[in-house]
Amino acid sequence: MPQTIIAGIGHYVPAQTITNTDLLKFMDTSDEWIQERTGIKERHYAHRTAETTTTMGVEAAKNAITHAGIKKEDIDFIIFATLSPDYYFPGCGVLLQRALELDEIGALDIRNQCSGFVYALSVADQFIKTGMYKNILLVASEKHSFGLDFSTRGRNISVIFGDAAAAVILQPTEKENQGILSTHLHSDGKSAEILAMYNPGTHANHWQEKAYAHFDDAAIGEMFMSHAMIDEAQNFPNMDGPAVFKKAVVKFPEVIMEALQKNNFTPADLNLLIPHQANLRIAQFVQQKLKLRDDQVFNNIEKYGNTTAASIPLALSEAYQAGRIKEGDLVCMAAFGSGFTWASALMRW
Ligand code: COA
Secondary structure (H helix, E strand, O other), X not given: OOEEEEEEEEEEOOOEEEEOHHHHHOOOOOHHHHHHHHOOOEEEEOOOOOOOHHHHHHHHHXXXXXXXXXXXXXXXXXXXXXXXXXXXXXXXXXXXXHHOOOOOOEEEEEOOHHHHHHHHHHHHHHHHHOOOOOOEEEEEEEOHHHOOOOOHHHHXXXXXXXXXXXXXXXXXXXXXXXXXXXXXXXXXXXXXXXXXOOOOOOOOOOOOOOOOOOOOOOOHHHOOOOHHHHHOOOOOOEEOHHHHHHHHHHHHHHHHHHHHHHOOOOHHHOOEEEXXXXXXXXXXXXXXXXXXXXXXXXXXXXXXXXXXXHHHHHHHHHHXXXXXXXXXXXXXXXXXXXXXXXXXXXXXX
16 A cells, blocks of 8 residues: 655745734733743734735645646645635635646645644545545645734734645655654544634534624624624634643643554654644643653744644744755654644654
8 A cells, every 4th residue: 555755845924024022013912921921923924915825825835836846737636724714615725726727626625723734634645545646735724814803802812823824745655664654633522612713603602601602683694793793802713721731731742652652653763743833832841741852843933823724834844944854754743723633643754
C-alpha cells in the first residue's frame, strides 16, 4: 500500500501587520498582558475587501503547486479546512476550484476548527492509500479579522487570532518508511459550547442556556439572525479561556504520545514537533511535559497569533523553508481546539 507524502508546501500571509499596541485603538488591553499570557507580539489581517479566506487559500495553493513541481491540471481532489468561510454555504472548496480554474474535481470542506488541518490530512491519507487520488490539494485558510469583537468585551479572544493561509500537495510514494505513518483523531462534544460561535445558527436555544439566541420578539424570518442578537454581540465567538487551557495541556501530550507509541517511538526520537499555535504557554507546557529540547519544537505564534486551521501548515511551511525539516526527519503535528477536537499526525519527511 502506498504511503502519503507532502510533495509540496506553501503559505500566504496578508501584508497588514497589527501589533499588540495597534489593538489599543479598539480595546482596553496591553502589549504586556498579551505577550505574558499568549506569547503573541503581532498578527496579520487580510485586506478588508480585496482578500477573503478563499483568495488567501488560492495564493497558498499556488505556492504549494509550484513547490511540488506539478501542473494545476494534475490535481485530482481538493480539501479545504476553515472556520471562517467566505459564505455560510457553499464552502470555500468550490470557490477555490473556480478561482484556480481546476477541472470538475471533487471539493471537500472540513469544519474542525483548530484541528482542521490534521483531520483533513487524515482524510487525504486514506484517499491516497486506497489509490483513489494521486495529487490532493489541501488548503487551510482563515480570515478571522472579519468576525471578531474588537471592543473590550471581546478582548480575551480578539487579541489571540490572526489571518493566514497554507497549503500542501499530497502524493503517494512506494518508498518504505516515508510519509504519514499514522493519524489519530478525537472529539469530546460535552465541551462544544466552551469555544464556539453560537449565532447565526439553527439551534433555536436547544442545547444550553449559555449558547442562546435572543429572538423572543423576532419575526419568523429573523430567527436565524435577529437585530437583538447583533445588539447583544451574539454573532461573535465565545471562549472560556482557562477551561480551554486546562483541557489543552492534557490532550496535547496525550495525542502526541499516542502517535509516538503507535509507531514505537519516544519523544526523544522526534526531530520536530509542530504544535497547533494556540498559545505559546500551552506549547511550552507540552514541551516541558514531553521533555523536548528547544530545537525539537517549532513555534511562530509570536508573529501570527492563532490562525486556527492554517496554524499547523503555516508553521510546517516556515519550518521547512528555514531548513528545520530535512528528508528522513520524524515530524509530529498535533492540534487541539473548539469542539473539543484534538488530533495528531506522525510522519517521516
Ligand atoms: N487584555 C487585558 N486584559 C484581559 C484581556 C486582554 N486582551 N483578556 C482578558 N483580560 C482580563 C480579564 O478580563 C480578567 O480580568 P479580571 O481578573 O479583572 O476579571 C483577567 O484578564 C484574567 O482573565 P482570564 O480569562 O482568567 O485570563 P487567562 O490568564 O486565563 O488568559 C487566555 C486568557 C485566553 C490568554 C488564556 O486563558 C488562554 O490562552 N486560554 C487558551 C485559549 C486558546 O488557546 N484558545 C484557542 C484554542 S485553539
